[in-house]
Amino acid sequence: MIHYHGTPVGGTRHDAARLLAGRHALVPFPRQDDMGIVAEACQSFVFDNGAFTVWRQGGQLDVDGYLRWVDDWYRHPGFDWALIPDVIDGDENANDLLLEQWPAHLPGVPVWHLHESLERLQRLASDWRTVAFGSSGQWSSPGTAPWWTRMSAAMDAICDEHGRPLCRLHGLRMLDPAIFSRLPLASADSTNAAVNGGSVKRFGMYVPPTAGQRAAVIADRIEAHNSAPIWQRSGQAEFAL
Structure with a gap:
């Protein structure tokens, strides 16, 4: 799987370069601080539309500005894909409308939010090469017992009898070995390294x-x-206990 480390990275630009060189990065639209280092030093990178920041801090997502940014960068050889704009706690119709407005020439990945229906997940998995999982609603905290229960239902809904998902899966805020080592994810991201590099107590x-x-x-x-x-499928229920 691909491990995407979220930016920006705290500390000096030397600190940022030391972390990002030769790795994979996720760059959020509201914080493009490390874009220069990412473009020069990373193996590959993806773009985050900033919906999580809007969800946590309020405000409104600049969809047009985000589209221009993606259009400026998608030809870079290290560019993998961009998360299609979404409303984390929005309804399915609103998020489906945002998918319809996404330009066909841009490599995009839709987000399925855990509070949305399993039917929508199955539809996205059938229509898109990659689908991102976003924790939301009562399942907003990855790794908790209720979260595992919901994720188990989601995986059961889109995996065949051999446990193979219908499409490639990306885990938003799931770059924790306790989580991704139990799921067939093609990639995952988190800001763990970028945020906690400043924490001395961890060591x-x-x-x-x-x-x-x-x-x-x-x-x-x-x-x-x-x-x-x-x-x-068998044995996964124990993670929710």
Whole structure:
């Protein structure tokens, strides 16, 4: 699987370069601080439309501005795809309308929110090469018992009898080995390394001296793990207990 590390990275630009060089990155539309480093040093990158920031902090997503940004960058050889604009707690009709407005020439990935119907998930998985999973509603916290129950239902709905999903899956805020190692994800993202590189407490008495080195250690530990090759229906319910 591909491990996308969310930006921007705290600390100096040297810290950012140390973390991002040779890795995969996710760049959010509202915070393009590290775009120069990402474009030069990363193996590949994806764009986040900023809906999570709007959901948490309020405001309104600049859809036209986001489309212009994606159109400026999608020809870069490291560009993988961009998340199609969505409303995290919106209804399905509103999010389907945003999908219809997405330009066909831009590599886009729709988001299925966990509070939405399984029927919509099945439809997206049938129509798109990749679908992103977004935690929302009462299932907004990845890794909790209710979240696992909902994810189990979602995986059962779109995986065949062999546990193979109908399309490639991306886990938003799921770059935690305790999560992605149990799911057949093609990729996942989080800001764990970028945010917690500044935390000395995570390392006990043996602390890498710089924020960049600490972030790189966190990223290395995450990337030592891979996603599950298939979804195993039997036994997955125990994760929700």
